[in-house]
Amino acid sequence: MTSRGLRSLRPVHVVGVGLHPYRSPSDAAYPALGVHAVRAALADAGLSWPDVQTAYTGTATTVMALSRLMYRHLGVTGIPMVQVENASASGSSAFRQACIDVASGLHDVAIAVGVDKPLHIRFPHPVAGVRDLTGDRVVPFTHFALLANRYLHESKSDVAQLGLVAVKNSRNGALNPFAQRRRALTLDEVLAPPAISGVLTRLQCCPVGEGAAAAIVASDAAIERLGLDQARSVRVLSSTARSETVYPGQDPDAALTRETAEQAFLEAGVVPADLDVVELHDAFTVEELLYLEAMGISPDGEAAHRLAEGEFDIGGRVAVSPSGGLLSMGHPVGPTGVGQICEITRQLRGEAGERQQPDATLGLAHMVGVGEVCVIHILEAP
Structure with missing residues (x-):
């Protein structure tokens, strides 16, 4: 087919x-x-x-x-x-x-x-007749805390590098008049208690x-x-949507993102290295790192290190979540994906003000949803 x-x-x-x-x-x-x-x-x-x-x-x-x-x-x-x-x-x-x-x-x-x-x-499971084997033991933030532990171990990164995701995105969100969290955070503030689950503190979870x-x-x-x-x-170059299949031993959100991104790049006729701006689903800090690697924007296991080197800052190789992302702009759920399109559009027009990525010509918007589903759009400057 x-x-x-x-x-x-x-x-x-x-x-x-x-x-x-x-x-x-x-x-x-x-x-x-x-x-x-x-x-x-x-x-x-x-x-x-x-x-x-x-x-x-x-x-x-x-x-x-x-x-x-x-x-x-x-x-x-x-x-x-x-x-x-x-x-x-x-x-x-x-x-x-x-x-x-x-x-x-x-x-x-x-x-x-x-x-x-x-x-x-x-969540739909109770009315779908799906037996919940974990009860309230593995709520979303615990799921991502477990993924964070796994990522830190496999990539040989540390908790501070994970916290830098929130630091970067808070810096961007402070420049965004539409953001829910409009204050640049220090790493000490991001890593400070309370811990929500595992290594994830409150400021590493989106509002x-x-x-x-x-x-x-x-x-x-x-x-x-x-x-x-x-x-x-x-111009909207591609609009790609997929749902999950079976991913033994893999994080389903990252695996689904990888498949959807491959299809999106093929449809748009571009490659990850062409991107200037990315807005992605960073409801928890570890997600930004996982999805950057899944989409091929960073080699596997290197996103945390490249983040620390400034590659994903505004003005860096590719601006990641210049709006502040879900972590700082916020995640009101229904509006979030359209809000990403608004930010990418302004970036590609050169109208993003203090958040402007210089000479931006190609942008990508990515969201995943419980289900699991993934939607990716790639947009091109006029």
């Missing part, structure tokens, strides 16, 4: 992006968050709501059927709207569906919106709050017809 990549269809471009700041939970209603992000994306693109022909909403922790109650504040235009739930990859999956709509020719302008408030965070992000994609025909700025239109 063969599959066709996005590049085999008509070109898709990101023409507008917008964010509502990520933050701790508040009393604000979710439509206020989402509409704020959509209006920002419309203004960024130079579009009005009636120009948008279809909408996908990524959400995982709020409520069902939230799309209509949010979009009605923008105008009742009768467009198709679909809610997308794919755990942490919900926003990435919504963006992928918007890209597919435009690439296939079904629509010329589509929007992907991520919005969430942490109201209902539950889960609320927020929203929006990205508008359009075809070449729409860009010309609507008079949009081609010089700010970022």
Whole structure:
């Protein structure tokens, strides 16, 4: 069986992006968050709501059927709207569906919106009839603490190098007005108690709050017809999604990321060394190191050492999580993947301000989700 990549269809471009700041939970209603992000994306693109022909909403922790109650504040235009739930990859999956709509020719302008408030965070196993053999002994942070111990042992790295992931990302997040954690941290602060599990301290785990992000994609025909700025239109080279298979003795998230990345690079016609900017799923510090190696951005066992040498800093060989990543920008779940697209787009336009990676022309956004699923997008500068 063969599959066709996005590049085999008509070109898709990101023409507008917008964010509502990520933050701790508040009393604000979710439509206020989402509409704020959509209006920002419309203004960024130079579009009005009636120009948008279809909408996908990524959400995982709020409520069902939230799309209509949010979009009605923008105008009742009768467009198709679909809610997308794919755990942490919900926003990435919504963006992928918007890209597919435009690439296939079904629509010329589509929007992907991520919005969430942490109201209902539950895992599917109890209602799936899957017997839980560990109970509450191996919750997500314990799972990643075990992976951290294994990584430190196999790569001959130390706890301080692991903490440098949070130090780097906090430095980036301090420059991001949309980030939930906006303070640069020292290594001593990152490594200070309390320990959440194993070697993972509180500041090595991402905050889960609320927020929203929006990205508008359009075809070449729409860009010309609507008079949009081609010089700010970022091309989506590939949109790749996979689910796990069987990985004996391997971390399934890293193995799945490796497979998805290989397919994404093949579809985009690029190699890992071509990347200038990467936004990835760093809910826990060790994940950044594991996924950089899985995607081929770092040789196996060397990511911690290369991080310590500054290769992944803004201004380094490749800027990794210049937004601050999940660790500092935050992880409101539904918006996270779309927020990554917003950051990559700004970087490739040269509009990221103090976070700007010089001469950025190629960027990658990566998210995994409980399930296990993985979604990767590769974007190219105008």
